Amino acid sequence: MSGIFSIGISGLNAARAALDVTSHNISNVNTDGYNRQRLSQSAATPQFVGYGYAGRGVDLYAVSRLYDSFMDEQLQNVTASSSGFQAQATALSDIDNLITDANAGLSNQMQGFYASLQTLSQQPASIAARQSVISQAESLSGRFQSMNTRMEEVRNGLINQINTSVDGVNSYARQIAALNEQILSLNQGEGRVPNDLLDQRDTLVRDLNKLIKTDVVEQSDGMYSVYIGQGHPLVIGETSYEMTMTRGAPAQPEDPEAPSLAIKLPGTNNTVVLNSQLIGGGSIAGAMTTLQYDVARVQTDLGRMAVEFSDAMNRQQALGVDLNGQPATAPMFADLTAFRTNAENATTPAGEAKAMRDALRRFAVAVQDPAQLAVASGIQAGAAVPVDPTEVPGGKPAITAIWQVSNLSPAANPLLGAAPALALNYIPGNTPPFEADYGGTIVPVTQSATQSGVYEFTLASGEHIAFKFEGQAATAQTIPVTPRTGAASESAQLDNANLLEMARLQTRPLMAATPNSTSTFMPAVGAARTGSLQSFYGQTVSYVGSRTNVVQVSLTAQEAALQEVKLKRESLSGVNLDEEAANLIRYQQAYQASSKVIQVAQEIFQSLLDLR
Structure with a gap:
């Protein structure tokens, strides 16, 4: 019974x-x-x-x-990847909206500035037209500053996001270590385990992977060991390690604002710096990638534009004379060339970006007096004189406009010297019919490939001269070319030739292409300049658009994979x-x-x- x-x-x-x-x-x-x-x-x-x-x-x-440990590992990996791409997509979308916005971008402001130069060229003595150029220059400077402010907001937002995520990582690590201790004390072996605590621990690991990619190893006693990066411990049994975010040195000595990640060793003040490129996933990795590559690349490009544009304008300004016929003394924009040197001497992308951020912050209009705009050419041509005084000239060629063209490179930008005198020798029947005689040296004169009716030549001392002429003669003629001295008799002859050369900077190749590399954003010193300011800006816009599209496609794929893994897990568990x-x-x-x-x-x- x-x-x-x-x-x-x-x-x-x-x-x-x-x-x-x-x-x-x-x-x-x-x-x-x-x-x-x-x-x-x-x-x-x-x-x-x-x-x-x-x-x-x-x-x-x-x-x-x-429970399927392999499926759970898949879920953790896809969660980390999806979260990383999500962080990148959010930041890149903000950058893309900024630089492509017709109202917030640079294109319209650059067009407005060059349009004001064209207006001034029609009435070069007008104070109102000169003031309009200065106003447009200030508006362009303000737009650069505004874009830099917005980019700084994105950059600081990403840094704050990383800092907050680091706090979250440390919180999850402590909770996982505490659960390890509880599970160890309650584990009776042979299947008699605290299932609900195991679920809580796996959920914490999954949430941790939203912040940073982890590798989890289950020990023989049932406790988890959690590693990040290239095997750096975050949780070992009942012990959790602390992750820290620091700025500047020692990881980023060239940029005191750049963040870096490290693991603090328990019981000490020693830290092990993490290689951010090897984190592998999670919102921290996504934010670091966007910060170190995309934000730094865009700010470096914008900074280079500010530096090269201001330098080119200042170089051309220095070759002209102002409304009073005096040689230009005031630069048009603040001199930013020292920041170019700092960027070229930097050894890391962070150092390059830091130098260009500093340049953007200081980009400003320097000239305030409209009369100081060097609109007229700093050189002038005299009347043609027959080489043989006994010959009767059969007509006289005349130089209608002559000007110096500024160098675009950081090399010296010399002014035409007062002596020895420069002479343009007119030789009938020659093609072109001019040669330049400078201190006894004959310099070939060639027709410009970019301007119709313009001839140009470069002296051994570096001055690049361009001119237009009209008329012909049957005999050889000599036309003297001298710098303007500021004499009262020269004021009535002021022209707009220097201003027109400023306007031509819109299409001149001011910019060298940005290297297609993650190890540098600055072209090599002396690299060929192949693009105008606006075409270079278009390349930056294209880069951001391409990166945004690539990240968005990757995010969509990872979200689909995440949904698929979740469904598989739900079907089992x-x-x-x-x-x-x-x-x-x-x-x-x-x-x-x-x-x-x-x-x-x-x-x-x-x-x-x-x-x-």
Whole structure:
């Protein structure tokens, strides 16, 4: 009789335990990271009773969770990748909106500035037109400053995001270490483990991967060891390591504002600097990538534009004379060439970006007096004189405009010297009909490839001269060329030739291409200048648009992969309410049947007692 009772009781306990597990599954259907649990049972060891082995009911040996470690690792990896691309996409979208916005970008302001130069060229003595040029220059400077401010907001936002994420990493690491300790104390082995704590720990690891990619190793005692980067420990058993974000040295000595990540060793003030390129994923990696490459690249490009534009304008300004016929003394824009030198001497992209950020902050209009704009050419041509005084000139060629063209490179930009005198020698029948005689040296004169009717030549001392002429002569003529001295007699002859050369800077190749590399954003010293300011800006816009598109496509792919892995995990580990409802009925019936077994045993036992 005791066998029937014990069998019934074991079945009753098994059904009750199964009902407990099913109820627990139903209660946690909306719990994030919960893995469906299952009661494991087996037939009890039978007992030999003479006629054979009789069963003794059911034994319960484990409550296990339906968990696939490989699938969970996949989920962690895809979560880290998706989160990293999401951080990049958000920041790049802000940058893309900034530099492509017709109202916030540079294109319209540059067009407005050059348009004001064209207007001034039609009335070079007008103070109002000169003031309009200065106003447009200040507007362009303000736009550069505005874009830099917006880029600084993006940069500082990413740095703050990294700093906040580091705090989150440390919080998750401490919680995982605490759960390791709890799990170790409650783990009874052979499947008797605290499943709910395991779920909580896996959820924390998954949330941690949203911030930074991790590698997890489960130890033989059930504790997790969590590593980041190239094997740097974050959690070892019950010990959590602290991640820190520092700025500047020692990781970024050339930029005191640049962030870097490190792991602080427990019980010491020593840290191990992490290589941000090897973090692998998570929002921290995405923010660091955008900060170090995209933001730095765009700010460096904008800074280079400010430096080269201001330098080119200042060089051409220095070659002209102002409204009073005096040689230009005031630069048009603040001199930023020292920042170019700083960037060229930098050994890291962070150092280059720092120098160009500093240049952007200081880009400003220097000239305030409209009369100081050097609109007129700083050199002038005299009247043609026959080489042979005894010959009667059959017509006279005249230089209608002559000017110096500034160098675009950082080399010296010499002014035409007063002596020895420069002469343009007109030779009938020659093509072109001019040669330049400078101190006894004949310099070839060639026709300009970019300006119709213009001839140009470069002296050995570096001065590049361009001029237009009209008229012909049957005899050789000499036309003297001298610098303007500021004499009162020269003021009436002022022209707009220097201003027109300023306007031509719109299409001159001021910019060398940005290297297609992540190790430098600055072209080599002396690299060929191949693009105008606006075409270079177009390349920067194209770079940002391309990067934004690539990251967005990658994000879409990773989000689709993440959704697929989640669905696979849910199909295995998720709670199906329909299935659990069916289990409730099944276990309820099993409970009732076991109760009936006990009732039958009781009735049989009572009948035996009644026989006495």
